[in-house]
Amino acid sequence: xxxxxxxLLGVAVTVxxxxxxxxxxxxxxxAFWASYAIVVVFQLLTNEWxxxxxxxxxxxxxIWGPRIGHAPVEDLLFGFGLVVQSMVWWVWWGRRGVQPxxxxxxxxxxxxxxxxLGGGRVTRPATRRPS
Amino acid sequence: xxxxxxxxxLVFVLVATLPLELLLGIRVYARARRLALVLLCAGLPFxxxxxxxxxxxxxxxxxTQTLGVVLPGGLPLEEWMFFVxxxxxxxxxxxxxxAVRGWTVGDEPxxxxxxxxx
Numbered sequence: 001x002x003x004x005x006x007x008l009l010g011v012a013v014t015v016x017x018x019x020x021x022x023x024x025x026x027x028x029x030x031a032f033w034a035s036y037a038i039v040v041v042f043q044l045l046t047n048e049w050x051x052x053x054x055x056x057x058x059x060x061x062x063i064w065g066p067r068i069g070h071a072p073v074e075d076l077l078f079g080f081g082l083v084v085q086s087m088v089w090w091v092w093w094g095r096r097g098v099q100p101x102x103x104x105x106x107x108x109x110x111x112x113x114x115x116x117l118g119g120g121r122v123t124r125p126a127t128r129r130p131s
Numbered sequence: 132x133x134x135x136x137x138x139x140x141l142v143f144v145l146v147a148t149l150p151l152e153l154l155l156g157i158r159v160y161a162r163a164r165r166l167a168l169v170l171l172c173a174g175l176p177f178x179x180x181x182x183x184x185x186x187x188x189x190x191x192x193x194x195t196q197t198l199g200v201v202l203p204g205g206l207p208l209e210e211w212m213f214f215v216x217x218x219x220x221x222x223x224x225x226x227x228x229x230a231v232r233g234w235t236v237g238d239e240p241x242x243x244x245x246x247x248x249x
């Protein structure tokens with residue numbers, strides 16, 4: 001199997017895992033796409049760091065050809081699978097009761113600042129620890 | 132300095148995401164057991180893909196740009212650490228978005244408070 005085929009298969013497995021197998025349905029959530037939009041920028045940066053310097057070298061016969069910067073497009077799909085599956089399993093284990101209590105969120109001072117800068121709703125409800 | 136090329140990228144990601152834990156209070160490092168399960172369920176399969184792809188010759192590594200430690204599977208230490216650092220950064224970003232925007236991700240306890248705990 002070429003890297004191209006493996007990468008496409010990886011995306012398919014990831015989508016089925018989220019929507020059908022684990023039913024976490026993260027791919028249908030705004031929180032996921034907002035997070036992915038941030039992660040993908042860093043992924044492209046770090047990929048470029050590694051591929052432009054030749055830390056990772058690809059066999060031209062195993063890849064399709066198009067590159068984003070120096071990285072084969074397949075790397076974007078590989079990264080998508082890894083990032084999505086990491087988040088999916090995090091949510092799934094949380095649902096199963098493994099350390100589900102979320103953090104307290106931003107400190108009040110930071111919350112005010114973020115509210116001022118973003119104008120968004122920074123309305124994270126305070127979480128209660130079981131008493 | 133050349134041998135630090137790969138590890139520098141990993142350190143960059145760890146440093147860039149650390150403020151999320153410290154300032155946003157997302158408690159990802161603090162939930163080590165849940166994080167470990169993510170590494171096992173998501174990181175490991177992709178690391179094994181990496182091992183298989185390296186063996187199949189899809190890609191290889193310039194080990195002069197790594198610390199020189201080669202771990203099982205023929206991957207440099209940094210390549211194994213990639214599958215710790217990337218899942219960690221992914222989960223931290225998701226938790227940070229949730230913390231700042233208040234959007235749900237699907238593991239929220241029931242509204243009546245049942246299911247909370249531990």
